[in-house]
Amino acid sequence: MSLPAAFLTEVQRLIPAERRFDDPLSTLAFGTDASFYRLIPKLVIRVESEAEVIALIKLAQAEQVPITFRAAGTSLSGQAVTDSVLIVLGEHWNGREVRHKGAQIRLQPGVIGAQANAVLAPLGRKIGPDPASIGAAKIGGIVANNSSGMCCGTAHNTYHTLAGMRLVLADGTLLDTEDPQSVAIFRQIQAPLLAQLAELGSQTRANTELAARIRHKYRLKNTTGLSLNALVDYDDPLDILTHLMVGSEGTLGFISAVTYDTVPEHPHKASALIVFPSVDICCRAVTVLKTQPVSAVELLDRRSLRSVENKPGMPDWVRGLSEGACALLIESRAATQSLLHEQLGQVRTALAEYPVEQQVDFSEDPKVYNQLWAIRKGTFPAVGAVRPTGTTVIIEDVTFPVEQLAEGVNRLLELLDKHRYDEAIIFGHALEGNLHFVFTQGFDDPAQVARYDAFMQDVAQLVTVEFGGSLKAEHGTGRNMAPFVELEWGKDAYQLMWQIKRLLDPKGILNPDVVLSEDPQIHLKNLKPMPAADELVDKCIECGFCEPVCPSNGLTLTPRQRIVMWRDIQAKERSQTDNQALKADYQYRGIDSCAATGLCAQRCPVGINTGDLVRKLRSTQTQSPRLARWLAEHFDTALKGSVLMLNLTNAARKLIGQRALEKTSAILSCISREKLPRWTRAMPQPISVVNLSSTNASEKPRVVYLASCVSRAMGPSATDQEQTPLIDKTRALLEKAGYQVVFPDNLNKLCCGQPWASKGYAEQADLKRQEVLEALLKASRGGQDPIYCDTSPCTLRLVKDLSNSPLDIYEPVRFIRSHVLDRLEITPQETPIAVHATCSTQHLGQAEALIEIAKRCAKTVSVPENIHCCGFAGDKGFTTPELNRHALRTLKDSVQGCTEGISTSRTCEIGLTRESGIDYHGLVYLVDRVSRPKN
Known part of the structure; x- marks a missing residue:
């Protein structure tokens, strides 16, 4: 059924066209969340203000149009999908205010949880909720789902750390x-509502049996249904209202801000992995740990350990554990090291009586405890990565009373065996009796759906009836458990939830069929298809963890959306459905506007690099293989051509002036549909003469300097305060540090191959890379000498799959840190600087080291928030400049007070300079400026 004409007309008046989406690509892309449900909205609206939300809510009420609110879409139970109108948070919901030295923080719903913690970290505080999705999940979803996590427990979730809330009700009241x-206005205009809430609270507290049941249920982790504990914990109807909103999943109103009471983030921690010979012994140990000074206790069954036993860094003994083994990953934190050691002694004493099969004792070494937590975090993706193509991975989330945890685990294992979920694993937050079980499920035939339904019916009976537990501990009810809310809570509590829903949303327009549904089969409807698309991305679980680091997020598509759409296109191809319009739309939004730098792979639980898919698709569209081959074979000529073009533009600048050249090039770029790059003040000047002769100083240690093709062609811009080319500056710094600089033979013919790889010419790219490696092998005397490459993206390409080579290739950060700094006296400069770690720097694991070096060289260092990839991506900054502009749209405000920035890629620095208004240079400029040789 289509949306009412009156509704659409008014929406067009309220919301600009660029923030309304009803085309097939957008509705499917935005309509996908991390759950295993698929509903395609008729209209997607990106909202940027509270006023817009209020107007849309009032309009939806008037026209009786169902609406669903969405933040990051990392929810697992179908909370953020709809076949009506989807209201998505835009980028202007990122406000935060730290109060009382970090004791409180006020947050808008678009703030990512990890961003809030980054703001609080210098103050030794954090927000209470700590979901596994905290790096992608936004505050709106964290509050609406009452998310918790590994260390949160029940005491530190949103419900128990809520200090204030700003909300909009279903009638538009603020x-x-x-x-x-x-508050005064609200009490006046909503007096009848508040009176009814107060009466509901009074009746509930007077019903001693129901009140006791509610208190018992929330002794456990529980997000099944609405937060009825608000009715017994508070008597002020405003407190009842705000706490009902927590965990309501957008079914009672819109949360536009929340204030948290924060919790301490203790700096000292230690972790241990202790394997017990059986589930029973393991769970008995959990009951003891409940009273010990531990911050997290994670249970991993034998299947979980088996799923990761072959991962790098795993102890050999994991493969030899007994079939009944069960492990606890334990963490303790403290404000001081001495207190931590005291706590660890208590924990060891408490566990001393329990037999242990294997263990990694408590360690404060970050390398050790990070590896232990990598085991825990690797279990879920380990199942996702091995599932058959076409199936989805489901992670369920139940709570057993802690005193019955062992029996609950064993009974759950029996159910998994009964329904033949042989690959399933169990892990969870043991202190709370909260277990996650992960299994793969196909929904492509009725038998599979029936199998899933039978399993869930058994799980619901086991958890709620036999054990009095909760079916949803922290992932939210969603559509998934809506049919089972009455089974868990009983008739009286269930009807009370419906009373609340009808009181606050009388027309039922807010996220219908989520949390509460009158359809007992809603959990089996609108199941998401997962068709094969390409082996590079078929393991994608559509969680959305990748989205915060994607430079095209908010401009075109995110990595998750690219995969979703390619799956749909491929499915339509196989069914011979006409999809030409969809493919044409995908060309720009999915392929042309992707930076393909692969930062998404770092956030992806199963390591998918969506850039690999994009490069593969580009390779099928290559139209000039002969030209690509010629350029590869005559690269020195091509490089001279690039220098010639830079000479021509530089001459034009001198002739007609910068302002006229900028205007002229902008016009020509528009006429050519951005095929001709726009000239800006950040454009480099040409390098006409490069001194590539090796240093003649045989007594000094040698370093082979691989100057990238970009460094050999592109000098500083005309307005840059630094006018020395990167090659000369790098050479001077290396010689200052006492090195003999050696260049490879025929350097002007060499290129790592990145320009070909990014455009899909893999054969030519690999040819050029191999040429460079052979030249470096010769120049480094078979790998005896270290190799310095001045550009991070080139280094990343060269070191890939180089583990068996004698070559040791360094990018600037690693070489300066390990081979240069100790040879120099550093006097840090007073002038503030900005730092940008390129995508390649991050892939190479050198981002923190870059910041560390910067802080040694400058007293004030700024690292702009939320800028992960600059979007320049080699030449994308020239051919698709809107990607670079969008990725760096907040940069200028972030670097106020800085006079320069540093990075490790010349092309990235062009875009950074252009969008920030300050000059960005290579790291060597800063290090050279503040250093002198040691005596």
């Missing part, structure tokens, strides 16, 4: 509980 005037 309330800010921290604004006395707002």
Whole structure:
């Protein structure tokens, strides 16, 4: 059924066209969340203000159009999908205010959880909720789902750390509980509502049996249904209202801000992995640990350990564990090291009586405890990575009373065996009796759906009836458990939830069929297809963890959306459905506007690099293989051509002036549909003469200097305060540090192959890379000498799959840190600087080292927030400049007070300079400026 014409007309008046989406690509892309449900919205609206939300809510009420709110879409139970109108948070919901030295923080719903913690970290604080998705999940979803996590427990979730809330009800009424005037107005105009909430609270507390049941249920981790504990914990109807909103999953109103009471983030920690010979012994140990000074206790069954036993860094003994083994990953944190050691002694004493099969004792070494937590975090993706193509991976989330945890685990294992989920694993937050079980499921035939339904019916009976537990501990009810809410809570509590829903949303337009549904089969409807698309991305679980680091997020598509759409295109191809319009739309939004730098792979639980897919698709569209081959074979000539073009533009600048050249090039770029790059003040000047003769100083240690083709052609811009070319500056720094600089033979013919690889010419790219490696092998005397490459992207390409080579190739950060700094006296400069770690620097694991070096060289260092990839991507900054502009749209405000920036890629620095208004240079400029040789 289509949306009412009156609704659409008014939406067009309220929301600009660029923030309304109803085309097939956008509705499917935005309509996908991390759950195993698929509903395609009729209209997607990106909202940027509270006023817009209020107007849309009032309009939806008037026209009776269901609406669903969405933040990051990392929810697992179908909370953020709809076949009506999807209202998505835009980028102007990122406000935060730290109060009382970090004791409180006020956050808008678009703030990512990890961003909030980054703001609080210098103050030794953090927000209480710590979901596994905290690097992608936004505050709106964290509050709406009452998310918790590994260390959160029940005491530190949103419900228990809520200090204030700003919300919009289903009739458009606004309330800010921290604004006395707002509260006074709300009490006046919503007096009947508040009276009814107060009465519901009074009746519930008077019903001693129901009140006791509610208190018992929330002794456990529980997000099944609405937060009925608000009715027994509070008597002020405003408190009842705000706490009902927590965990309501957008079914009772819209949360536009929340204030948290923060919790301490203790700096000292230690972790241990202890393997017990059986589930029973392991769970008995959990009951003892409940009273010990531990911050997290994660249970991993034998299947979980088996799923990761062959991962790099795993102890050999994991493969030899007994079939009944069960492990606990234990962490303890403290404000001081001495207190931590005291706590560890207590924990060891408490566990001393329990037999242990294997263990890694408590360690404070970051390398050790990070490896232990990598075991835990690797279990879920380990199942996802081995599932058959076409199936989905489901992670369920139940709670057993801790005192019955052992029996609950064993009974759950029996159910998994009964329904033949042989690959399933169990892990979870043991202190709370909270277990996650992960299994793969196909929904492509009725038998598979029936199998899933039978399993869930058994799980619901086991958890709720036999053990009195909760079916959803922290992942939210969603559509997945809506049919089972009454089974878990009983008739009286269930009807009370419906009373609350109808009181606050009388027309039922807010996220219908989520949390509460009158359809007992809703959990089996609208199941998401997972068709094969390409082996590079078929393991994608559509979680959305990749999205925050993608430079095209908010401009075109994210990595998750690219995969979703390619799956759909491939499925339509196989069914011979006409999809030409969809493919044409995907060309720009999915392929042309992808930076393909692969930062998404670092965030992906199963390591998918969506850039690999994009490069593969580009390779099928290559139209000039002969030209690509000629350029590869005559690269020195091509490089001279690039220098000639830079000479021509530089001459034009001198002739007609910068302003006229900028205007002229902008016009020509528009006429050519951006095929001709726009000239800006950040454009480099040409390098006409390069001194590539090796240093004649045989007594000094040698370093082979691989100057990238970009460094050999592109000098500083005309307005740059630094006018020395990168090659000369690098050479001077290396010689200052006491090195003999050696260049490879025929350097002007060499290129790592990145320009060909990014455009899909893999054969030519590999040919050029091999040429470079052979030249470096010769120049380094068979690998005896270290090799310095001045550009991070080139280094990353060269070192890939180089583990068996004698070559040791360094990018600037690693070489300066390990071979240069100790040879220099550093006097840090007073002038503030900005730092940008390129995608390649991050892939190479040198981002923190770059910041560390910067802090040694400058007293004030700024690392702009939320800028992960600059989007320049080699030449994308020239051919698709809107990608670079979008990725760096917040940069200028972030670097106020800085006079320069540093990075390790000349092309990235062009875009950074252009968008920031300050000059960005290579790291060597900074190090050279503040250093002198040691005596």
